[in-house]
Amino acid sequence: MSEWWSYSLSDLLMFSPRVYYRLFEGFNTAFWLPNLVLLACGIVFALLVWRRIGLAGRLVPGMLAIMWAWVAWGFLWRYYTPVNLAAPWMVGLFAVQVGVLIGHAVRPKDLVFAWRGDFSSFVGAGMLFAAIVVWPLAAPLSGRAWQGAELFGSAPDPTIIGTLGMILLARGTWRWTLLPVPVAWCLISSATLWVMDQDIAWVMLVVAWLSVLGGWMDQKNGVTRGRLP
């Protein structure tokens, strides 16, 4: 397989930006109801964090697992795979994250999702806001149709951003196990958007960097080692 090293990143881009963005139009048009319900779950997440509801420790990872599974099957498998030969591998990556999220949803010592007022909380809340509100606006602001909006809970990028936001708003042991797959996706997505000459490509890199930085600061401050009082 020595031939593979001779490919550059741009050689591997198999589709045009137009085709990529129309995937979301087709997906939203066909599955508008589940996509909007899952988007609304993002609001529920924010309320759970704000009200610091105990059930969130199981509800949030469980709902995120459903979202990741929906993105994997609904979007990646049904819409992305026909135009991207690497998409089945991405589905596998998402399946791993679904497993990790389910693990956190059912483990005896669950995570606590709450506002702490520290760096990670601000960044986490900002990411959740960006995922639910800002990212979907990218389509109409870029001159694309509204129905092509990438929505939290059904499109990969905003779902990953929102997930990372929730991870930063969480407290508890083994929280770091939730980070690798979303951070890896940030790199994959950024590379894809970059070879498509999309200005927005840098955002996913910043999201990955802030997530790792927040996680590192929490580790340093002992946030991951215990529960909130």
Add this chain to the structure above:
Amino acid sequence: MFREMTRRAFLARLAGGVALTAFAPYAMRMAFAQNATTPDLAPATVPAVQPDPENVLRKTIPSTGGNIPAIGLGSWITFNVGNDTALRDECAAVMAAFLDEGGIMIDSSPMYGSAQDVIGYGLARLGLPKSVFSADKVWISGGDNGPGQISDSLKKWGVAQFDLLQVHNLLSWQDHLPILQRMKADGQLRYVGITTSHGRRSDDLADIMRREPLDFIQITYNPQDRMAEQQLLPLAQDRGIAVIINRPFQGGRLTEYLAGKPVPDFAADIGAQSWAQLILKFIISHPAVTCAIPATTRVNHVRENVRAAHGPMPDAALRARIAKAVAEA
């Protein structure tokens, strides 16, 4: 106090989102209702000039003496539109215009995502026209996997056999070439070839051209990428191998760069009305080149491309002027 303030701030930041999200279902339903069946498609303008397939330049395939029009149709990226019906119909319209203008060679690969399916869709819509010269590739590691992939490709195209099968980017060529030669000997294939692009592994390709009986090679060549002139094109002439040229516009970057820049006056001398036609004339006028395969999603562009094979072709001196004009534009 800090917690109260930050909670309030947190709530404020989300308030806008809540409001927008509450409105979103209504807005999106309205949008879907209005636009679900009217996708935003770029209108294709058809030139007023009538197609003139009889006057398309045809070039000889040295191994058989047959000939094909000097402009074909590529499908990399442009035909990888997935299951989007509106875009599939656009591709079918491009294929129809291509055939209408007298083009015959359509090239694809298993590496091109859904492009093979989309070509099959287009061919079916066009009633499986017999004029099509089907050129596809085998792109998989290991010879054992080759026949299965070829069989899948045939199903996707909806054809009984391919005219040309090429080993894509030299991948496992030692395994695939004997299989393709056997298929040709058995009458399941008319021509055998091998491809590369971007000037990759030129020396390896030259070695294969010297050792193996090939009907076609496919390489990159345009006024900006002229490395093939040094070795591969002369060798192809010497060995009697037909040459297909991919990436004539550098994947669209060259024509995008030249867009809006004035076409040189001398273009009119050879009937070129655009940079695209000038570039294609530069390519297909090389004596070793058999066919160039520009890819496009636009009907007017595919017509313009095929018409580059009309009229006079540049001689060596004019070819040099074209290359200079492109470099200095």
